[in-house]
Amino acid sequence: MKHTTTYFWLFAAFLIISSCAVREAPKGGPEDKTPPAILGVDPAEGSILLPLDASFDVTFSKTMQHENTEGAIFLSPVFWGYPRFKWSGKKLTIVPPENLRGGTTYILTIGANATDIRGNKLGRSQSFAFSTGIAIDSGGISGAIFSTDGQHIAYDIWAYALGDSGAEGFYRRIPDYATQVDSIGGFKIEHLGNNSYLVVAVNDKNDDLFWDPSSEEIGLPPSILNITSGEQIEKIILRPARRDTATAYISKATPLSRQRIAVEFSQLPQKDRMLNPDLYRISYNNDSLLNFGPPYIGESGALIFETDPQIAGRSYQLISHGLVSIWGVPFDSAGIRFTGIEMPDTVKATLQTIFPPNGSTSIYEDSLIEMTFSKGIRALTLPTAVTVMADSIDTLRFSPAWVTPNIVRLRFPARIPREKKINVSLKADKMQDDFQNTMGDSILSFSFRLPPQDTVGSVTATLESGRVGNIIGILSNYSQEKGTYQSHLELAGGFNFSSVMPGIYRFELFADSDSNGEWSPGVISPFQPSERFLFIPDTVTVRSRWATDIGSVSLPILPR
Incomplete structure (x- = not known):
């Protein structure tokens, strides 16, 4: 009888615990994905x-x-x-x-x-x-x-x-x-x-x-x-983004030789201002100035100044005025000091990047080739050092245009021929940097092939409100390999992307109020609004030999 009573209470306890347990959906049943209301x-x-x-x-x-x-x-x-x-x-x-x-x-x-x-x-x-x-x-x-x-x-x-x-x-x-x-x-x-x-x-x-x-x-x-x-x-x-509102200043100036200085910043300056030589001054002995040429962005991302010969052990001060960070923060005008060194500049320049990329077959740009070097290059040495050929038969004439002392664009009076292998060769022993160092004694080369005309499509769009300032339209491919296309608003009030590689794109447009070619995010303090911007949420599909019309688009008309 004792055992029977014990079993009874154990069973009763089990029932009580079971009835108090949390009730859950049976395992294996449908998952609850219904949103609340x-x-x-x-x-x-x-x-x-x-x-x-x-x-x-x-x-x-x-x-x-x-x-x-x-x-x-x-x-x-x-x-x-x-x-x-x-x-x-x-x-x-x-x-x-x-x-x-x-x-x-x-x-x-x-x-x-x-x-x-x-x-x-x-x-x-x-x-x-x-x-x-x-x-x-x-x-x-x-x-x-x-x-x-x-x-x-x-x-x-x-x-x-x-x-x-x-x-x-x-x-x-x-x-x-x-x-x-x-x-x-x-x-x-x-x-x-x-x-x-x-x-x-x-x-x-x-x-x-x-x-x-x-x-x-x-x-x-x-x-x-x-x-x-x-x-x-x-x-x-x-368009949210992280912003740096701390004081902006020149954080470091390092002599690389007696005629080159690498400069770093606490915040990234606006590019057009950063490359403007008129916004800098290098002084010594209070009022004396050290001459320098247009700065450029070096291989490490630092800003490079090429100067007249510095005096070893002499203290110099680099001062900026009018520099502004990409977030609108003005740079401190106090500048930074560095000490000149005796070491001559003997480092050889190298070819850093090329466009179109070596071996590419999907880039449609048919009017220019761009090369970026690690150092400033003597412009006069380039025409005799670079050769551009189509299928190793036809030599293509070009005109060099220097974007900065280390970036050159080769522009062609006629279009680069399609469906032919384009080979660019550079005789390193003919190329000199600004200090007359040659790039070496080898021949550097890269090649690419432009796709046929019938492999591309076109995209058009119309701005409802017509021409209102400098409006830029952008087609951005969801696959970064296909690139980005940019079109300025035409006089007729539309955008025309005439040669676009097939793919899935996003269309954006913005009012380029400051005419720097890029969308500006505005400034926290002193407050400046962002540039007007619009994007089309639907994707734009580009097919070979197809004309795609996005239709009418409009930037917001803001009440005053």
């Missing part, structure tokens, strides 16, 4: 005359991860403190940290990153508007995030209501409005009142609503956006 909010969307001590309830269709979902909740205009969150099953109560302001439209946003306990995200930010006044504001700003690497990051979108204060120092305060991008990178800030707004995208890794330049990417807008009378501003593209 918002079933309702209280007060109801569009409610007006809210009491100033109001709180907000959100009911989800599924049980949510608390911490993750709370991090995706935004109540705008943003408070200095954080809301308090109370959970009751699938219902979340959001309690503002202080009373609401009278006569104000509030937007409750549940961001796209809100996640259920199975890891499924909401996928699209949803906003609900309420007002403590008698009406709800109806202005809006929408757009998208652009990322060249294709990575999806749950960027926050922040809007600062500027009033009369301007944008300077915006990053020192909490934004007035906040939301998140959706699963495909789009965003929309709704129910904005009449005001001037600065909208930015931030990878707010610590969720503190402040931009941290040391670790967080930020994207600036193409303009301060002014909203009046419920205006809707669309197609705002933000």
